[in-house]
Amino acid sequence: MAIREIFQEGEECLSKRCREVTVFDEKLSKLIDDLFDTLHKADGAGLAAPQIGVVRRVAVVDVDGVTMELVNPQIIKAEGEQIGEEGCLSVDFSKNCRVLRPQTVTVRAYDRTGKLFERTVSDLPARCVCHELDHLEGILFFTRKYQGK
Numbered sequence: 411m412a413i414r415e416i417f418q419e420g421e422e423c424l425s426k427r428c429r430e431v432t433v434f435d436e437k438l439s440k441l442i443d444d445l446f447d448t449l450h451k452a453d454g455a456g457l458a459a460p461q462i463g464v465v466r467r468v469a470v471v472d473v474d475g476v477t478m479e480l481v482n483p484q485i486i487k488a489e490g491e492q493i494g495e496e497g498c499l500s501v502d503f504s505k506n507c508r509v510l511r512p513q514t515v516t517v518r519a520y521d522r523t524g525k526l527f528e529r530t531v532s533d534l535p536a537r538c539v540c541h542e543l544d545h546l547e548g549i550l551f552f553t554r555k556y557q558g559k
Contacts, residue, residue: 411440411443411444411446411447412447412448413444413448413451414444414445414447414462414463415462415463416448416452416461416462416499416500417460417461417462417463417500418500418501418502419501419502419505419550421463423460423461423463423464423465424460424500424545424548424550425548426548427546427548428458428459428460428465428466428467428468428545428547429465429466429467430466430482431466431467431481431482434481434520434522434523434524438468438481438522439522441459441464441466441468442470444462445457445458445459445462445468445469445470445479446470446472446479448462449472449499452499454499455471455534455538456469456470456471456472456473456538456539456541456542457469457470457499457542458470458542458543458545459546460545460546460548461499461545467481467482467483467546468481469483469543469545470542471535471538471539471542473535473538474534474535476535476538478529478531478539479519479521479522480519480539480542480543481519481520481521481524482519482520483517483518483519483539483542483543484518484543485512485516485517485539485543486516486517486518487515487516487530488512488514488515489512489513489514490512490513490514491510491511491512491513492510492511492513492533492536492537493508493509493511493556493558494509494511494534494537495507495508495509496508496509496537496541496551497551498541498550498551500550501551501552505552507552507555508555508556509537509551509554509555510554510556510558511536511537511540511541512540513532513533513536514530514531514532514536515530515531515536515539515540516528516529516530517531517539517543
């Protein structure tokens, strides 16, 4: 386990669509452990692999009592709306802004062992899942800035 460098806006790895994970091995487990270690050291809510320079579909979330490792995740259901302030460990805080996200999402993903699961989360954990999955598509949150009142 290790604390990894968090890449900042402008780095190419943050603007690429990540590749699917096809091998569930010790290397993947180490990546997930490093993501959690780096996330906790930075006092964040979620972290995606491209934020540490790895262009693979892997993210972790640890916020409000919800801890998840997400490999090849996809949102299969979204309900409601929430508008809230977002920031990012890869983006200068001056770009924090309000973003419209679903209130509740159901995510389908694999864990580090290759076991498929589904989990439904709401509120801040739902916002965090959406934010991290955007990273896997090469999308940064401020491009979704809420323009309403």
